[in-house]
Amino acid sequence: MTTSDASHRRGRRIEGFAAVVPAGGAGTRLWPLSRAGAPKFLHDLTGSGRSLLQATWDRLEPLAGAERVLLVTGRSHAAAVRAALPGLPPENLLLEPSARDSMAAIGLAAAVLERREGPQAVLGSFAADHVIDDDEAFGEAVAQAVAAARTGEVVTIGITPSGPATGFGYIRSAGPLAVEGAPDALRVAEFVEKPDAATAAAYVAGGQHRWNAGMFVVGAGRLLDHLHGQLPALAEGLREVAAAWDSPRREEVTAAVWPGLVKIAIDHAIAEPVAAAGGVAVVPGSFGWDDVGDWDSLATLLPGASSGVAVLGEEAGVLGLAATGVVVAGSGVPGRTVSVLGVPDVVVVDTPDALLVTTREHAQSVKGLVGAWRERGREDLL
Amino acid sequence: MTTSDASHRRGRRIEGFAAVVPAGGAGTRLWPLSRAGAPKFLHDLTGSGRSLLQATWDRLEPLAGAERVLLVTGRSHAAAVRAALPGLPPENLLLEPSARDSMAAIGLAAAVLERREGPQAVLGSFAADHVIDDDEAFGEAVAQAVAAARTGEVVTIGITPSGPATGFGYIRSAGPLAVEGAPDALRVAEFVEKPDAATAAAYVAGGQHRWNAGMFVVGAGRLLDHLHGQLPALAEGLREVAAAWDSPRREEVTAAVWPGLVKIAIDHAIAEPVAAAGGVAVVPGSFGWDDVGDWDSLATLLPGASSGVAVLGEEAGVLGLAATGVVVAGSGVPGRTVSVLGVPDVVVVDTPDALLVTTREHAQSVKGLVGAWRERGREDLL
Numbered sequence: 001m002t003t004s005d006a007s008h009r010r011g012r013r014i015e016g017f018a019a020v021v022p023a024g025g026a027g028t029r030l031w032p033l034s035r036a037g038a039p040k041f042l043h044d045l046t047g048s049g050r051s052l053l054q055a056t057w058d059r060l061e062p063l064a065g066a067e068r069v070l071l072v073t074g075r076s077h078a079a080a081v082r083a084a085l086p087g088l089p090p091e092n093l094l095l096e097p098s099a100r101d102s103m104a105a106i107g108l109a110a111a112v113l114e115r116r117e118g119p120q121a122v123l124g125s126f127a128a129d130h131v132i133d134d135d136e137a138f139g140e141a142v143a144q145a146v147a148a149a150r151t152g153e154v155v156t157i158g159i160t161p162s163g164p165a166t167g168f169g170y171i172r173s174a175g176p177l178a179v180e181g182a183p184d185a186l187r188v189a190e191f192v193e194k195p196d197a198a199t200a201a202a203y204v205a206g207g208q209h210r211w212n213a214g215m216f217v218v219g220a221g222r223l224l225d226h227l228h229g230q231l232p233a234l235a236e237g238l239r240e241v242a243a244a245w246d247s248p249r250r251e252e253v254t255a256a257v258w259p260g261l262v263k264i265a266i267d268h269a270i271a272e273p274v275a276a277a278g279g280v281a282v283v284p285g286s287f288g289w290d291d292v293g294d295w296d297s298l299a300t301l302l303p304g305a306s307s308g309v310a311v312l313g314e315e316a317g318v319l320g321l322a323a324t325g326v327v328v329a330g331s332g333v334p335g336r337t338v339s340v341l342g343v344p345d346v347v348v349v350d351t352p353d354a355l356l357v358t359t360r361e362h363a364q365s366v367k368g369l370v371g372a373w374r375e376r377g378r379e380d381l382l
Numbered sequence: 383m384t385t386s387d388a389s390h391r392r393g394r395r396i397e398g399f400a401a402v403v404p405a406g407g408a409g410t411r412l413w414p415l416s417r418a419g420a421p422k423f424l425h426d427l428t429g430s431g432r433s434l435l436q437a438t439w440d441r442l443e444p445l446a447g448a449e450r451v452l453l454v455t456g457r458s459h460a461a462a463v464r465a466a467l468p469g470l471p472p473e474n475l476l477l478e479p480s481a482r483d484s485m486a487a488i489g490l491a492a493a494v495l496e497r498r499e500g501p502q503a504v505l506g507s508f509a510a511d512h513v514i515d516d517d518e519a520f521g522e523a524v525a526q527a528v529a530a531a532r533t534g535e536v537v538t539i540g541i542t543p544s545g546p547a548t549g550f551g552y553i554r555s556a557g558p559l560a561v562e563g564a565p566d567a568l569r570v571a572e573f574v575e576k577p578d579a580a581t582a583a584a585y586v587a588g589g590q591h592r593w594n595a596g597m598f599v600v601g602a603g604r605l606l607d608h609l610h611g612q613l614p615a616l617a618e619g620l621r622e623v624a625a626a627w628d629s630p631r632r633e634e635v636t637a638a639v640w641p642g643l644v645k646i647a648i649d650h651a652i653a654e655p656v657a658a659a660g661g662v663a664v665v666p667g668s669f670g671w672d673d674v675g676d677w678d679s680l681a682t683l684l685p686g687a688s689s690g691v692a693v694l695g696e697e698a699g700v701l702g703l704a705a706t707g708v709v710v711a712g713s714g715v716p717g718r719t720v721s722v723l724g725v726p727d728v729v730v731v732d733t734p735d736a737l738l739v740t741t742r743e744h745a746q747s748v749k750g751l752v753g754a755w756r757e758r759g760r761e762d763l764l
Contacts, residue, residue: 032721319754322744337763338737339414339751342744343728350737355720355730357739362704362724369721372701381719 012062012139016122017146018113018220019060022105023053023073023081023128024096029294029366032354033328036382041129042080045292046301047312052129052292057085059135060126063142070094070113071128072105091246097254101263102214103234103270107227110220111242119221122149125266126215131301133288141285145217147181148281154226154274155217156188158210158282159289164200167293169193169212169267177281188280191272210282213289216266226270226279234269237261295347296363299326309340325360354381394444394521398504399528400495400602401442404487405435405455405463405510406478411676411748414736415710418764423511424462427674428683429694434511434674439467441517442508445524452476452495453510454487473628479640484596485616485651486643489609492602493624501603504531507648508597513683515670523667527599529563530663536608536656537599538570540592540664541671546582549675551575551594551649554585559663570662573654592664595671598648608652608661616651619643677729678745681708691722707742736763 027040034040041053048055060069066087072094073081081093094108106125113121124142132138145155158171170192177185191212195203203209218226228235237257244253274280292298302310309320312328317335320327322342328349338348347363349356358366373381409422416422423435430437442451448469454476455463463475476490488507495503506524514520527537540553552574559567573594577585585591598605610617619639626635656662674680684692691702694710699717702709704724710731720730729745731738740748755763 316758319751319758321747321750321754335762336735336737337755337760339739339755341738341740341747341751343725343739343741346725346739348737348739353718355718355732355737356723357721357725357728357730358723359725365703365723368703369701369723372703373719373721376698376701378719380717 013065014063014139014143014146016120016150017064017142018068018070018117018121018123019064020106020109020113020123020125021053021056021060021069021071021128022102022109022125023071023077024099024102024105025129027129028370029363030292030298031349031366031370032351032356032381033349037076038080039077039129040292041127042077042084045298045312046131051084052131053081053084055131056126056128057088059132059138060124061087062135063139064124067092070109070123072096072109073128074099094245097258099263100258100261102266103227103231103264103268104238104258104261106216106266107224107234107238108241110218110223111238112245114220114224114239115242115245117220119219119224121220122146122217123220123223124215124217127213127291129292130213131288131290131292134286137287138285141184141283141287142217144182144184144283145215148177148179148185148283149217149219149222150181151179152219152222153177153179153185153281154222154270154279155182155185155281155283156271157213157215157217157285159213159285159287161204161209161211162288164197164204165211166194166197166200167297168291170195170200170203170209171212171282173208173210173282173284179281182281182283185281185283187278188275188282191267191275210284211289212267213285213291214267215285216271223270226274230269230273231262231264233260234262234264294363294366295326295328295349295358296360298328299347299360302326395447396445396521396525396528398502398532399446399524400450400452400499400503400505401446402488402491402495402505402507403435403438403442403451403453403510404484404491404507405453405459406481406484406487407511409511410752411746412674412680413731413748413752414733414738414763415731419458420462421459421511422674423509424459424466427680427694428513433466434513435463435466437513438508438510439470441514441520442506443469444517445521446506449474452491452505454478454491455510456481476627479636481645482640482643483645484648485609485613485646486620486640488598488648489606489616489620490623492600492605493620494627496602496606496621497624497627499602501601501606502532503602504528504599505602505605506597506599509595509673511674512595513670513672513674516668519669520667523566523665523669524599526564526566526665527597527663530559530561530567530665531599531601531604532563533561534601534604534661535559535561535567535663536604536652536661537564537567537663537665538653539595539597539599539667541595541667541669543586543591543593544670546579546586547593548576548579548582549679550673552577552582552585552591553594553664555590555592555664555666561663564663564665567663567665569660570657570664573649573657592666593671594649595667595673596649597667598653605652608656612651612655613644613646615642616644616646676745676748677708677710677731677740678742680710681729681742684708 027034173186325346409416555568705722
């Protein structure tokens with residue numbers, strides 16, 4: 001890194017901000033590339049040369065500093081995460097004994113942060129497997145969200161829709177928040193579920209709805225206090241684990257407490273009820289964002305998808321005639337080729353032990369295939 | 383083989399009949415399974431455990447006897463053919479120095495047979511890469527054709543259409559031939575080209591048209607005399623090569639003569655002009671037949687194709703959901719799986735270095751892919 005790069009990165013640092021990255025979820029709809037043992041966040045799905053997890057690190061490390069990035073993941077992914085993120089301080093890799101949904105994962109990081117830095121520390125939670133196309137604009141939105149969070153708000157970053165997507169939840173905003181350092185922040189009126197196409201079109205036309213990207217920025221103590229108001233046992237359990245985390249008693253306490261923690265998403269535990277009580281703000285994010293939920297979603301992110309055959313992998317090995325769609329040549333076998341002839345919107349995912357052929361229209365149903373292979377006893381494919 | 387099997391087979395022997403099998407053609411429309419180096423006839427395309435060439439041998443050997451089956455193929459396929467057909471007498475493997483179309487291939491066999499057995503020997507020529515589903519009925523048709531050929535006719539076996547196929551040429555018949563031993567034989571009025579759908583439907587409804595399966599039964603001398611009438615230089619060249627074939631001068635004469643032989647199909651050289659002159663008869667064949675010209679054609683031959691996913695290969699490795707079509711899992715890689723989700727009439731051909739995804743509708747265009755790979759310099763795939 002040159003001196004000017006380093007200066008630039010230091011210049012983007014957000015004072016008092018810690019980044020929390022829950023790295024979970026198997027990404028089953030991206031099977032057979034994404035597997036239980038090698039989930040979505042460990043894959044380079046954009047052809048950038050960096051996995052989604054690494055790209056998330058690259059985006060957050062300049063804002064928080066390496067020592068203030070906390071990564072929460074399952075124990076089975078520890079080695080892969082360490083290899084992917086050599087700059088992550090060992091004590092900032094928080095390993096869950098079992099998956100207990102996003103509230104426990106983010107809450108554990110909040111509770112550890114509260115112990116280490118005090119309740120006023122502001123954390124921002126960002127999934128390890130989303131794609132963002134403008135790190136600069138993302139950083140500016142986070143800076144505003146942190147400013148708003150310092151006033152006690154639970155803050156989300158809502159993505160300005162690029163179209164009437166039906167695959168995302170939406171955030172409806174009310175009036176301006178009027179907080180110093182967060183000029184664009186708005187009060188959140190409510191979180192709404194994934195809409196149908198007509199509703200989504202109305203949302204986009206109305207201008208008050210933004211995509212819920214699952215980004216939450218909030219004071220660590222504030223988050224746990226809100227959680228205590230909704231689910232006191234969960235908040236107390238997380239604080240109990242955190243109290244022992246940086247001590248010799250971590251294993252003992254975690255083993256005793258963790259299995260009893262309720263499984264719930266942070267959206268249901270915090271975002272929705274606190275928004276209903278008027279305690280959530282939204283900073284609009286004008287950057288490109290996608291959760292890369294399935295092959296159809298990925299197809300829109302790859303160059304060439306709209307005009308012909310998009311390739312994730314070695315382009316020289318892929319040939320499309322009379323075909324528009326996405327081919328993912330994930331096998332990486334040298335010299336192996338994929339030819340697509342006259343199948344519109346086809347999705348081909350070529351891995352060494354599993355080949356998937358489907359269409360973008362059926363992308364949501366890939367989970368069903370995974371279930372069918374499980375029924376056939378092919379756990380090795382999952 | 384039990385004694386009764388042997389008796390049964392001897393019982394089907396047709397006196398004075400020699401089988402000629404031209405094994406040529408790359409089967410490009412069955413790429414990437416069929417390759418220049420491993421053409422269609424070397425593959426088991428029906429899941430029977432025998433290649434098309436071996437199935438052809440299994441069908442003809444009982445009728446002609448091993449010592450009277452002549453196989454004509456390119457030098458590059460010699461080793462593969464010897465391995466596939468251990469019962470073929472070495473002197474009956476006729477290796478062409480270069481491909482000069484079906485007239486030269488069959489004509490060489492006819493000329494060699496004429497030298498070895500005399501002009502009255504009756505040969506039947508049958509492609510090495512067609513599928514026939516009733517060897518008994520086939521044998522009965524051949525026996526009638528041989529009887530008719532003994533009277534000097536050029537005899538073809540015309541397949542009773544199972545539907546209005548547009549992918550085959552047709553044979554229009556006139557009245558009965560009235561020859562002893564060939565009660566079903568008819569005079570051929572003409573050979574007609576592949577029809578459009580409406581014409582094909584009219585052919586099937588009329589009952590006078592049968593599929594041209596490229597099967598010709600004729601006296602060896604008679605065939606060469608007809609050829610001499612049409613293309614004297616070709617007939618003379620073939621007889622010159624044949625005169626040297628079973629002598630030390632084979633290589634020398636072949637090298638001098640073969641490259642100058644005209645490339646022409648037997649249909650154009652013999653069948654069409656001789657039919658126009660009233661010299662061709664047809665024995666109707668009521669057995670199932672297919673030339674397995676492309677993946678669409680193959681799909682109809684595999685069990686399960688009409689109701690779901692047909693598999694050529696390991697069925698346990700293939701899973702289809704909301705999909706009807708044919709999957710050919712040709713790779714043979716143990717444990718490798720193919721999943722098809724919601725792609726109607728898809729064709730998936732999985733080989734180690736080339737994966738093809740197309741639809742039955744586009745089966746005829748597979749040649750275009752092969753050409754495109756050639757343009758990209760991937761001769762290794764062809």
